[in-house]
Amino acid sequence: MLRLLRPLLLLLLLPPPGSPEPPGLAQLSPGAPPQAPDLLYADGLRAYAAGAWAPAVALLREALRSQAALGRVRLDCGASCAAEPGAALPAVLLGAPEPDSGPGPTQGSWERQLLRAALRRADCLTQCAARRLGPGGAARLRVGSTLRDAFRRREPYNYLQRAYYQLKKLDLAAAAAHTFFVANPMHLQMREDMAKYRRMSGVQPQSFRDLETPPHWAAYDTGLELLERQEAGLALPRLEEALQGSLAQMESCRADCQGPEEQEGAEEEEDEAGSQGGLYEAIARHWIQVLQCRQRCVGETATRPGRSFPVPDFLPSQLRRLHEAHAQVGNLSQAIENVLSVLLFYPDDEAAKRALNQYQAQLGEPRPGLGPREDIQRFILRSLGEKRQLYYAMEHLGTSFKDPDPWTPAALIPEALREKLREDQEKRPWDHEPPKPKPLTYWKDVLLLEGVTLTQDSRQLNGSERAVLDGLLTPAECGVLLQLAKDAAGAGARSGYRGRRSPHTPHERFEGLTVLKAAQLARAGTVGSQGAKLLLEVSERVRTLTQAYFSPERPLHLSFTHLVCRSAIEGEQEQRMDLSHPVHADNCVLDPDTGECWREPPAYTYRDYSGLLYLNDDFQGGDLFFTEPNALTVTARVRPRCGRLVAFSSGGENPHGVWAVTRGRRCALALWHTWAPEHREQEWIEAKELLQESEEEEEEEEEMPSKDPSPEPPSRRHQRVQDKAGKAPRVREEL
Secondary structure, eight states: OHHHHHHHHHHHHSOOTTOOOOSSSOOSSTTOOOOOHHHHHHHHHHHHHTTOHHHHHHHHHHHHHHHHHHHHHHHHHHHHHHTSTTOSOOGGGTSOOOOOOOSSHHHHHHHHHHHHHHHHHHHHHHHHHHHHHOTTHHHHTOOOHHHHHHHHTTHHHHHHHHHHHHTTOHHHHHHHHHHHHHHOTTBHHHHHHHHHHHHOTTOOGGGOOOSSSOHHHHHHHHHHHHHHTTOHHHHHHHHHHHHHHHHHHHHHHHHHHTSGGGGHHHHHHHHHTTOOSOHHHHHHHHHHHHHHHHHHHHHHHTSOTTOSSOOTTHHHHHHHHHHHHHHHHTOHHHHHHHHHHHHHHOTTOHHHHHHHHHHHHHHOSOOTTOOSOHHHHHHHHHHHHHHHHHHHHHHHTOOOOOOOOTTOOGGGSOHHHHHHHHHHHHTOGGGTSOOOOEETHHHHSSOOSTTOEEEEOTTTTTSSSEEEEEOSSOHHHHHHHHHHHHHHHHTTOOOSSTTOSOSSOTTEEEEEEEHHHHHHHHHHTSSOHHHHHHHHHHHHHHHHHHHHHHOTTSOOEEEEEEEEEEEEOTTSOTTOOSOSEEEEOSSSEEETTTTEEEOOTTSOTTOOEEEEEEOOOOSEEOOEEEEOTTSOBEEEEEOOOTTOEEEEEOSTTOOEEEOOEEESEEEEEEEEEESOGGGOOHHHHHHHHHHHHHHHHHHHHHHSOOSOOSOOOHHHHHHHHHHHHTSOOOOOOOO
């Protein structure tokens, strides 16, 4: 009954039609305790799927509000209970683990203190949560890891923006879309939706606002902009706000680490391991996981939404800017406090030492009580205490710990671990210096093609079995193949797609040419024989290179070769929202909803490797991109240019597509390779035989003058080709 009533109650909380929406996602039920975010979110998705847009908005907004309220309750209750008398941990347990002093009254004393403090803290937290959240407290509103991940990725805003759009609330739709896009900048569908909103007349630039980004980032960016304009006085309040916001965000993150839902994965691992050990082993495992989570908060706070890596040395860098800005406006005492705080992180920082000496000299007589900032001192002392415990567990209990801070003193790390950590760093030199492009001979010690270089490998393309190689064609060769495609299109030859305007989009004109069709046109005199011969030669060049790079021990065969040009149709690009080629895999049917790729018909299941050799770059759009199996998240992007080959395995590990060509004409040679000899491209063999026959006939004509100088009619030549092969040329549809 409660679940049935929830949508009705939330509908009553919606503003009446035509009333202005509050800015952002305002609280729907002021003063009311939060409800279960997982149930609200699930009901919101059901309403969304049913097309009930208003209930969907209400439920999703309430799910966001409840999730945020839960975080605030954890933070507030944790802080108040830590200050309760008798709830503090024994002082002996807050530092580094000491050797056991043996059985006796001391051991029993700290054990009783530990358990008594833990019980009092648990009682305080339970009562606090019950007061703030209602009966059952946090246990009633426990959130699973799947939902936490969805909220971390801001997925509710993806549904909200579509629901707001259906409700004609374009301002809020744009805000929700922007909020999701900030955290998911490579999301393909949202990228298209954002472009759509920007073209709408009812959406203003200020509509694109982020409703979720922590406030310290806005203050941080504003402070940096003011510093660049040499406005240190105006920058100081924003820089201080950014620092305080960063510390507050870290506290909020740390509070989330000790919630019971954070231990779900650990409990599953424990069950699988057979739950070995007793009380103290279990306490140690739980405590280590909490400490690891707290240490990760440093990186999470320093990572912008949508970015993969944190800003390096985030807190020390803020302190450096603060002391420099204070010095510029003459606040020498505050400058000294901040530079001394930098020296807490890096005691040997020469620049900070010079700045300190300069400030002290300008200040004159020393002032008592002038030292590092208290908030930074507390942060460092607490962090070092946690690191000390984690390194102890790493050395003695075999746990893992990746230190997020470069400023950790080497003396803190146990000597037995220092050498191992140093070896791990030396094994990964690419963390510091990316590899430079290497010639093909570097890989196989065989000179296959002069001047070909590896521009990007699989790691740089964020995938597996992918490579970008440059230098396969000269500009002159690109010109010959471009002219071949142009002449064939001018003759009305479209092979490979049954002559349709475009197989993928109505906004582009498609022209395709197979090797056999090129040979036939050359034999008929419609196109130059030089282009047809080069087409064969280049396709074999790509096959040889692909085999050498990906499959040196197993021969690859060409299964299909296609010269493809896509041209933007003028006057049809302004409102365009589609792709030139939708996301797909080459040898399996991609299911984005499940991430599966089914290797079954109608897919060309025999394809093993794919290649795209580009002929030009004088067009707009048309970049190749790779995605995750969901066909939405872009992982890599490649810009075409003359002689550039993108080669990759044809399976579900490499979904790819082509951005819309919005101006000009994009031409490329598409090739697919197979390990199966029975699927070798027979048309390639026929084309080669036909061109060789043409060469022989030309040589005979040069030796024997013809009585009739007029050329043979193309229709008769075409008939000879059919008779020679014993069958009509095949035209296959390639999707």
